[in-house]
Amino acid sequence: MNSAISRFSSPLVRKDRRLSGVLLVAGLLALGACGQQPVTDSRGVTVNAAATAGQDLGAHVTVFNPGMPVSQIQAVLDAAYTRQVNNEMGTDRYAFLFMPGTYGTDTQPLQVKVGYYTEIAGLGQAPDDVVINGKVEVYNRCLGADGASNCLALVNFWRTLSNLTVQVNGAGQDGCRASANFWAVSQAVSMRRVNIRGGNLSLMDYCTAGPQYASGGFLADSRAGTVINGSQQQWLTRNSVIGNWSNGVWNQVFAGVVGAPSETNFPAEPYTTLDTTPVSREKPYLFVDPQGAYQVRVPAARTHTRGTSWAGGPTAGKTVPLSDFFVARPSDAAQTINTQLARGRHLLLTPGVYNLDQSLAVKRAGTVVLGLGHATLTAVGGSTPLKVADVPGVIIAGVTLDAGTVESPVLLQVGSKNGNNGSKKQDPADPTTLSDVYFRVGGPHVGKADVALQVNSDHVLIDHTWVWRADHGVEGFSGDTxxxxxxxxxxxxxVNGDHVTATGLFVEHFQQDNTVWNGEDGTTVLYQNELPYDPPTQADWMNGSALGWAGYKVDDAVTTHRLYGGGVYVFNQNNPSIQTESGFVVPVTPGVRLHHVMTVNLSAGTIRHVVNGVGAAATSEPGHIGVPVYLPEFP
Structure with missing residues (x-):
């Protein structure tokens, strides 16, 4: 292991609040697929790359093919990174897609740096169809006045890497940078269907100055050798194959992972390991068939799985031609999109911000809504941007939902709140699935929403979401109050529905109970929460006579519920005297089980107990900041 790894800092105390500047940038003109060099996928099938040139995926989608000079591809990607590296609250969205083939050479590797609202994805049918000989990386942002100090990854949000192989090649980089492929990220970042070969995968950027903190992460359906967790406070790895995992910080969860570390020494080693994933469905992905036509692979739902979905051949599921999708642009009105959905078409959202004064209504079972480049649906006039009917098999993937300046009752509603007049339509084998669906209340502008995500249907799978009431942004506030x-x-x-499963549930900063679970037979695999930073007084943070609200609340009437690997953090920076009674509040009944839960103080405020008045306090007293308080089991 590189000697730099021994410099792990203690885990972070909080997300940095000084990131208020926004670099507004111009759009990057897309390059169509060009060059006539034959393209061959992993099966030896020649793909007609030029045929895709006439299929328009929007101005902010760039399609590369291996016939293009490495220097040209590098220049396009470098220009995008320059625009997006500091564009945290901006409106630009980009997707960079790679036709099957190899990019970069041993002496001229393709070394990609990924900024905000950027998706990097292969267009092969298998991850090995697209090989990046080089790197695809995210580095710390250095926030010191000199541009080289106070380096951390705490707000490295909103970026995506999927469906390709990285043959790690650090040629031309310094010795530290050449030691690994760096993916120093926090929430709302996913790595799916990625094969890391020939080098380490580091989830911490240890090559910049300290403190090098990182806070979040999700890895699924991927393969890697040594994974350096480093300073990552919490992380979920699901249905993957790894050679080695270097360390833990607070809350590292593994579900269905070949090579996962044992949880035997918990909490000294903060690992939570499930041999299989209870319910899983991989995210849909765009690919190009041998005739050069775009297709969307829609993976099937599975139960009790382990390892990658593509190890033994194509991922199980169905293929839907892109011609069955309405390819939407941000300029399209909600009524236009709804007309296409009502005609039975699926929906592909090209990169950009969609301002919606009425709901996009998904009413047909099996509809796929797939966003590229972090396509964003913003509520206008108090609308609910997206509603899904009580039908099975709907998939919402790669979409961000933003609250607007007028309060919305909910940003994404799955199923009608009071149910249908008749029995609910449901199929346990084909759950409605949310994959990489993110929410914001505030940040780029003032935001108001009563509830961000409301799940009323039964048999829903939430596979990686970050639900964020913004603790920082560019709204122009004079302070936290x-x-x-x-x-x-x-x-x-x-969650009001029964039999709902969440794998990778990140929820932060809401003003009452951050997550409320009313449905029966729910399961969460990794939960991460920060209580709000900004209550002005204790009176503003009271639940009746109780001190504060929970980070995770299961209703008293629930008889069956499971949580594996959960953390609630406190940082009452607006008023450090504020107290919260318990991080988790659940009914005490044999069917409700919490496995490996914790609280931690990030430097201000107090959580008096972990669960239901049980467990020691997480305080800001000397020696307690950043030190988790664990309960291995409750009850």
Whole structure:
């Protein structure tokens, strides 16, 4: 292992709040597939790359093919990174797609750096169809005045890497940078269907100056050798194959992972390991068939799985031609999109911001809504941007939902709140699935939503979401008290349906119980929560006579519920005297089980107990900041 790894800092105390500047950038003109060099996928099938040139995926989608000079591809990607590396609250969205083939050479590797709202994805049918000989990386942002100090990854949000192989090649980089492929990220970042070969995968950027903190992460359906967790406070790895995992910080969860570390020494080693994933469905992905036509592979739902979906051949599921999709642009009105959905078409959202004064209504079973380049649906006039009917098999993937300046009752509603007049339509083998669906209340502008995500249907799978009431942004607030009174959000997630599973549930900063679970037989695999930073007084943070609200609340009437690997963090920076009674509040009944849960103080405020008045306090007293308080089991 590289000697730099021994410099792991203690875990972070909080996300940095000084990132208020935004670099507004111009759009990058897309390059169509060009060059006539034959392209061969992993099966030896020649793909007609030029045929895709006439299939328009929008101005902010760039399609590369291996006939293009490496220097040209590098220049396009470098220009995008320059625009997006600091564009945290901007409106630009980009997708860079790679036709099957190899990019970069041993002496001229393709070394990609990924900024905000950027998706990097292969267009092969298998991850090995697209090989990046080089790197695909995310580095710390250095926030010191000199541009080389106070380096961390705490707000490295909103970026995506999928469906390709990285043959790690650090040629031309310094010795530290050449030691690994760096993926120093935090919430709302996914790595799926990726094969890392020939080098380490580091989830921490240890090559910049300290403190090098990182906070989040999700890896699924992927393969890697040594994974350096480093300073990552919490991380979910699902249905993957790894050679070695270097360390843990607070909350590292593995589900269905070949090579996962044992949880035997918990909490000294903060690992939570499930041999299989209870319910899983991989995210749909775009690929190009041998005739050069775009297709969307829609993976099937599976139960009790382990390892990658593509190890033994094509991922199980169905293929839907892109011609069955309405390819939407941000300029399209909600009524136009709804007309296409009502005609039975699926929906591909090209990169950009869609301002919606009425709901996009998904009413047909089996509809796929797939976003490219972090396509964003923004509520206008208090709308609910997206509603899904009580039908099975709907898939929402790669979409961000933003609250607007007028309060929305909910940003994404799955199923009608009070159910249908008749029995609900459901199929346990074909759950409605949310994959890489993210939410914001505030940040780029004032945001107001009563509830961000409301799940009313039964048999729903939430596979990686970050539900965020913004703790920082560019709204122009004079301080935290104004933020508390203006950027309003009561609950992040409310689950009313039964048999709902969440794999990778990240919910932060809401003003009452952050997650409320009312449905029966629910399961969560990794939960991460930060309580709000900004309550002005204890009176503003009271649940009746109880001190504060929970990070995770299971309703008293629930008889069966499971949580594996959960953390609730506190940082009451607006008023450090504020107290919260318990991080988790659940009914005490044999069928409700919490496995490996914890609280931690990030430097201000107090959580008095972990669960239901049980467990020691997470305080800001000397020696306690950043030190988790664990309960291995409850009850």
């Amino acid at each position: 104004e933020r508390w009174q203006t950027n309003t959000g009561r609950h992040g997630v409310v």
